[in-house]
Amino acid sequence: GAVVSQHPSWVICKSGTSVKIECRSLDFQATTMFWYRQFPKQSLMLMATSNEGSKATYEQGVEKDKFLINHASLTLSTLTVTSAHPEDSSFYICSAERLAAYNEQFFGPGTRLTVL
Amino acid sequence: GQQLNQSPQSMFIQEGEDVSMNCTSSSIFNTWLWYKQDPGEGPVLLIALYKAGELTSNGRLTAQFGITRKDSFLNISASIPSDVGIYFCAGQSGGATNKLIFGTGTLLAVQP
Numbered sequence: 079g080a081v082v083s084q085h086p087s088w089v090i091c092k093s094g095t096s097v098k099i100e101c102r103s104l105d106f107q108a109t110t111m112f113w114y115r116q117f118p119k120q121s122l123m124l125m126a127t128s129n130e131g132s133k134a135t136y137e138q139g140v141e142k143d144k145f146l147i148n149h150a151s152l153t154l155s156t157l158t159v160t161s162a163h164p165e166d167s168s169f170y171i172c173s174a175e176r177l178a179a180y181n182e183q184f185f186g187p188g189t190r191l192t193v194l
Numbered sequence: 195g196q197q198l199n200q201s202p203q204s205m206f207i208q209e210g211e212d213v214s215m216n217c218t219s220s221s222i223f224n225t226w227l228w229y230k231q232d233p234g235e236g237p238v239l240l241i242a243l244y245k246a247g248e249l250t251s252n253g254r255l256t257a258q259f260g261i262t263r264k265d266s267f268l269n270i271s272a273s274i275p276s277d278v279g280i281y282f283c284a285g286q287s288g289g290a291t292n293k294l295i296f297g298t299g300t301l302l303a304v305q306p
Contacts, residue, residue: 082236084236110292112293112294120299121197121282121296121297121298121299122237122282122296123197123296124293124294124295124296127291127293135291169234171236171237173236173294175292180225180242180244181292182239182242183292183294184239185229185236185237185238186236187235187236188234188235188236190234
């Protein structure tokens with residue numbers, strides 16, 4: 079159990095276009111999901127915390143108008159990169175928090191975004 | 195953003211050797227976690243530590259939560275080729291948010 083999926087697994091887009099990435103918890107409900115960005119040979123950096131039914135909480139330095147997050151249901155959060163530019167090319171990873179005695183986060187397989 | 199200091203940055207070892215890596219922080223954490231990430235995939239949880247001083251094993255892996263709550267180490271015994279990957283520590287403060295702060299990572303290469 080506790081599987082998290084992401085779609086698409088990779089995407090290539092032209093500069094200026096918008097890209098939507100989906101994060102789904104397949105066998106549990108998640109009121110909280112997290113979005114991370116990972117540049118090559120670097121660590122995971124938290125971008126924002128996605129809360130079901132409310133606005134996302136963004137980390138310092140992350141533009142909320144550029145990275146739109148929607149957590150419309152207990153199993154789905156989406157990240158939309160608006161007006162993407164080459165510097166937005168990265169590996170985007172989500173995690174979903176399963177409520178239990180210890181609230182463990184389960185990570186998705188990631189989405190590789192390449193902006194030309 | 196904030197990151198935890200992880201060392202060493204990389205290790206190249208022979209199969210069968212033991213490995214040790216650690217993670218330090220200037221802040222106190224209530225939970226320490228160790229993850230392994232394979233290329234092009236998301237991280238997978240290896241060990242979770244919830245109490246200061248706690249020592250926990252998972253097969254050939256052993257991790258400890260430092261008494262000061264500002265550090266943790268991970269040991270891998272008798273390494274095998276499939277141990278290759280990047281290992282990350284992560285700290286969690288708890289409270290109103292369960293967000294994770296990740297370490298800088300340790301790249302492990304194991305030569306058969």
